[in-house]
Amino acid sequence: MISTLAISGYRSLRDLLLPLDRLNIVTGANGSGKSSLYRALRLLGDAALNSVVSSLAKEGGLASTLWAGPETIARAVRQGEYRVEGTVGGRPACLKLGFGGSTYGYSIELGYPPPPATAFSLDPAIKRECIWHGKVYRRASALVERRNNLVTLPSRRDEEPVCLTKALNAADSMLASIADPQRAPEMLEVREVIRGWRFYDGFRTDMSSPVRTPQIGTFTPVLKNDGTDLPAALQTILEVGDEEALHRTIDDAFPGSRIHIEVQTGRFEVLLRQHGLLRPLSAAELSDGTLRFLLWSAALLTPRPAELMVLNEPETSLHPDLLPALARLIASASERSQIIVVSHAQSLIEALQQLQGCRRLQLVKSFGETTLEGATIFDKPNGSGHPVESTLLQSRCFRQSRRFATCRTLFPPMPFLANSVSFGSVEERHGVTCCPAGLIAEPKLDMPHIACRVPIRGHWAESPSFKSLLDPQAEPR
Ligand SMILES: Nc1ncnc2c1ncn2[C@@H]1O[C@H](COP(=O)(O)OP(=O)(O)OP(=O)(O)O)[C@@H](O)[C@H]1O
Ligand SMILES: [Mg+2]
Structure with missing residues (x-):
């Protein structure tokens, strides 16, 4: 299961980090970036099919999909004192996509x-991959790292890194191009998982x-994206899937x-027998709306x-009465699957939100x-542009204890100190760097995990010892 999704430099998703659960509803006003999120996820999925470069080119290339705003938005601009203006670019323009999961992460x-x-x-x-x-x-x-054309297995202690290839084409993803079950079996596993999305x-x-x-129908355990194999997909569910659930679902939506x-x-046709009619109706x-509901049933009851x-806006052309079904x-x-639903249908959102383990992402x-x-600022990827090691540089996960929150760098080790600078004016207190937002940071460049403690409700914590930095439950001195 994916626990964190990170996107940087894709349209309005300048630096977005999303925590995910088993069932997730993405909502927001028009133009808030829901479809961009859906498309970014598709691009990530395309990496395993080796079509990420062509998919991006079809969208107009990097020049079109990169964030069209300034590299940094100063506080004075946010407060309305100055208008938005271009800044001198320090970072090379790039698009980063990645996820952290229960077993593997990929970026x-x-x-x-x-x-x-x-x-x-x-x-x-x-x-980079x-x-x-x-x-x-x-x-x-x-487990496996790619830098431009070079793909290596990272070295352990004093061993030399193992080179898988030195000549990977810049348009080919390593996931799709390298198959080495002996030395990099996890690559095949990650590829198959992503291909299944x-x-x-x-x-x-x-x-x-x-x-x-x-x-023409053939055995179809998975409905195509465009739904054109609907009759075969439904027949496959009736033969090898949960036939009872399919009939129940249709009866739930259209009683009787x-x-x-x-x-x-060899040609398959969908027929729906409806209450009050003498003959079944064909597709x-x-x-x-009825046909769309059948399509969603075939997609979601897959064997x-x-x-x-x-699922992008599954409510389209469905009457609100059908949304609870x-x-x-x-x-x-x-x-059976982790699900992300992009929607702004209020009754669908409310019905899903009542379920346990459902996360709403607004x-x-x-x-x-x-x-x-x-x-919070601690969930947000850092935009300070360090030459940091990883591909997915700046994501963090956020844990809260009763009074304190602990900020962890999710992906790479990074010099944390520079983070705090972007949060406001920084000052020195007792040898630690503090900022008015309540951030206290103790930079430990070689520590990948804990970088800071954050007092909640505006308390200033005293300079925490390094031990307390490592223990999120420890109270400040
Ligand atoms: N390169 C870019 N840089 C910055 N913003 C962009 C870029 N390209 C598109 N946008 C903006 O991204 C926003 C998100 O669009 P998107 O289609 O994801 O919205 P949405 O939430 O799906 O809206 P709707 O509910 O209307 O479908 C749009 O407002 C668009 O102006
Ligand atoms: Mg949209």
Whole structure:
């Protein structure tokens, strides 16, 4: 299961870090960045299919997808004293995507290709990739690392790093290109997991949609993204999946209705018998909403559940009365897969929110940048632009004890001190660096974990000992 998702430099997602649960609802106003998040996740999934470079080129290349605002937004600008203006860029422009999971983490960084310029000017280059073990990147937990064309297994103690290849093309991801079950078995595992991710976004149900016509059917445990193999997917559920759940779901949404798949000379057609009618109706005769609900049923009741399913605005063209049934369908799917639902249908959000283990992620836009409502500065990736080691540089996870919160660098070890500078004016107290927001930091450059303690409710903590920095429960002296 993915526990943290980090995106940096993709459209309005300038530096976004999302904590994830089993079931997650992403909501927000129009233009807050929900679809950008969905697309960024798809790009991450494309890395395993080796199509991340072409997908990005189709979106207009890095120049179009990179954050269009200034590199830094000064406090005076945020307070309205100065208008937003471009700043001199210090960091090379790049797009970073990554996740930390219960077993493995993976991140990828794309940037502009080095000169000489070619005709493929929209193609970004893959600069950095990394797979590590566990939720948090640590140098010691890195399993495979890529820097430009070089892919290595990190060295242990005084051993030399093992080189897997020195000539990986800048357009090829290491996940898709290297298969070495002896030396890097985790690479195959991460690749297969990411390849299994499913993305469903607005099925076509207009009158000329292929979903409405009989289709050649083959065994289909996974519905395609466009839903064109709906009859075969439903028949597969009826034969090898949870037939009872499918009938129950349809009856839940359309009381008294029952699905049947008609097969004639290899062509499969969906028929829905409805209460009060003398004959079943074919897909061509069903309403848009009914057909969409059947598509969601086929996607979510799949007999081969994915590790992750991302659903973009599943409420589209469904009447609010159907949304509780859709919520129940999503809830049952979340027992088998991790689910991210992007939605702004209030009744769907409310129905899902009542479920245990459901996390609501409210996106808001501030100065053109998408942020997570309720996230603190400590959840936010740092933008200070250090030449830090990792691909996914600046993410942190956030733990709260009763009075104190502890900030951990999630992915790489990094000099923490520079972080505090971006939080406001910094001053020295008892040899520790403090800032008015209540941050007390004790920089330990070689410590990957704990970098600071944060007093809640504006208390100033005394200079904490290094031991107390390591123990999040310890009270300050
Ligand atoms: N390169 C870029 N840099 C900064 N912002 C961008 C960039 N490209 C697009 N945006 C902005 O990102 C925002 C997010 O768009 P997105 O389509 O993700 O919104 P949404 O939450 O899905 O909205 P809706 O509910 O209307 O579908 C838009 O307001 C758009 O102006
Ligand atoms: Mg959208």
